[in-house]
Structures are given as C-alpha cells and as structure tokens.
C-alpha cells in the first residue's frame with residue numbers, strides 16, 4: 088500500500104536564482120517503509136522533507152498521503168511527527184513535559200497523556216527519566232527524547248532531518264540501530280534525510296539518491312550499491328572507479344568495451360543507453376572488485392602504484408593505468424608493495440557495468 092506520494096514536485100525559492108531547489112521529484116513510499124533521501128549538501132533533500140511536512144509548499148506538483156491530496160495543507164493538519172538535527176527540545180522543561188507537548192496541544196486528557204508518555208519513553212529505552220531536566224541528559228539521550236516526542240502522537244508519518252549529526256561517531260552507529268528498531272516496532276512510515284551514505288545504507292529499506300534537486304536513482308541499498316545508474320551514484324555510494332572506455336559493440340542490454348591492455352569485456356548497460364560502436368562508455372568497477380597481480384600477468388592491466396594506504400581491514404592503492412588513476416582495495420597485498428612499483432590489475436568481469444553520465 089502506498090502511503091506517501093510525491094508527483095513531479097518542484098520547488099523554486101523567490102531568491103533562489105534560476106535553478107530549482109527541487110526539480111520534478113517523483114517518489115512513492117510504501118506504508119511502514121523506512122525511506123531515505125540521500126545526497127550532498129544543497130541537493131534539495133531538506134527542502135523535499137519540508138514540503139512533506141508542510142513547512143514549504145511546492146511551486147508545482149502534488150503530495151498525497153494515501154489518496155488524500157495534502158499539497159497545500161498546513162503542517163499541523165498533516166499528522167506527521169518531526170525530529171530535527173538540533174533536537175529542538177525545551178531545555179527548561181522536564182523530559183516528560185517535552186514528550187507530552189504534542190499531546191497537550193491535541194488536548195489529550197491527563198491520565199491518557201501520562202500513560203502514553205511512559206509508553207513512548209519505554210520505546211526509546213528511557214523509562215524512569217521522565218522527571219529529569221533536558222540539560223541533565225547526554226546528546227544521545229536528548230535525541231531519543233526528541234524521537235519519543237515525535238512518536239507519542241502516533242503520527243502517520245515520521246520525518247527525520249539529519250537527527251544523528253550532532254552525535255560522535257560511535258554514538259551515531261548505536262543510535263541509528265536504535266532508531267531503526269523503534270521505527271520497526273512502531274511500524275510508522277518514515278522519511279529520513281542524511282548526507283551520510285553509510286548511515287543511509289545501514290538503515291533504509293529504500294534510498295533516493297539526489298543531486299542538484301533531482302532524483303538520480305531510487306532503490307534498495309544493495310541495488311544502489313551493486314547497480315548504480317549514474318556515474319554520480321557510483322562515486323557517491325561507497326567508492327568506485329568510473330573508466331571511460333571505447334565501445335567495440337553495443338546491444339540493448341550489453342555494451343562491449345575495450346580495456347587499456349586490449350581485452351574486451353561485455354558489461355551490462357542501462358535501458359536506453361544510446362551507446363554505439365566507436366563511442367565511449369562510462370564503466371563502473373568498485374575498488375574491491377579489482378585484484379592485484381604481477382606486472383608480467385598477460386591477462387592483467389599493467390600499471391604503476393602511485394599511492395598505498397593501509398587501513399587495517401584492507402590496503403587501498405591508487406594505480407596509474409595509461410594515465411587514469413584506478414583505485415584498488417585489496418585484502419591480501421603482497422608484502423613490500425610500494426609507490427613506484429609496476430603491478431597488474433585484474434578487473435572482476437561480472438562486476439563491471441555501464442553507467443549514465
């Protein structure tokens with residue numbers, strides 16, 4: 088069942104120049120889904136979320152909750168709960184008073200309110216903290232209060248705008264698991280905004296990758312990682328090499344390209360790729376899908392090491408292949424590989440795919 092729909096939604100700001108902040112975005116989110124808007128700073132994800140919340144109205148396009156058109160409905164009539172990056176809690180009130188705030192506005196009776204606040208604090212593992220002052224809590228605890236305050240009103244949609252960015256790295260990882268657990272238990276359709284691709288991959292059912300106001304790709308984390316649609320998505324999600332290679336043959340779903348050493352590889356290509364023999368294709372291959380061998384290996388691309396970085400789990404190398412820097416992440420690197428060495432690279436053939444520019 089589709090719960091939230093954005094139909095060709097655009098937003099232009101009066102003082103935003105020529106470019107639309109959000110440009111013809113189409114998204115359908117299923118009931119209970121955890122959906123993430125991901126992209127670099129300024130790509131339009133916050134503006135998109137704010138249009139779903141009702142803080143901004145679209146310049147054009149429609150937003151629906153179920154069958155209802157909510158495009159121009161004010162925020163307080165939308166039944167959404169919002170969690171902000173800076174928590175936006177009232178510091179002079181207790182935890183319980185903060186969580187009860189939305190219930191008070193909705194004129195929920197005292198006994199019912201007390202019961203629901205306790206239930207919400209239990210959900211976020213803060214039972215017994217109701218009497219504490221906000222400034223007596225850690226950042227992670229404050230963020231959980233903000234989450235309880237959003238959940239207590241039992242919103243139809245939960246909207247979260249970079250809720251973890253004020254936490255340190257370790258707490259972020261713990262809290263992202265917590266948020267996902269709470270969301271799963273509550274079953275609330277959720278839209279999450281982040282610029283952190285690892286966070287998006289770990290938490291989401293599906294992700295929309297945005298760039299310059301447009302959606303580049305929508306898919307499950309695995310899909311976006313293994314089959315990025317564009318060179319931007321390939322580079323933004325994890326790391327990827329995007330090689331420009333000559334096309335020797337092109338079919339509907341496969342394009343055959345020539346590697347610098349002369350070998351030919353047939354790589355899957357997106358529908359309507361428009362590539363022809365004699366043209367140039369952009370081919371993505373991830374650093375972990377390139378193996379390191381000796382410079383004399385006849386089946387490998389010859390190159391020269393220009394960078395070596397040991398990270399513990401893997402060794403990251405940059406290898407210059409015919410003037411193009413190629414990133415390689417290898418688990419087992421022969422001891423003593425150093426900058427300046429001649430090496431061979433073997434690209435895993437079925438892990439190469441053609442991307443759109």
Ligand code: ATP
Pocket residue numbers: 100101102103108126127128129130131132133134135282
């Ligand atoms: P960040 O991660 O930095 O918050 P974002 O992806 O959420 O970025 P938005 O805040 O949605 O991006 O901004 C998208 C574009 O719209 C940017 O170019 C921004 O400068 C512009 N913009 C956002 N809000 C306004 C506004 N109120 N008035 C004018 N321009 C705006």
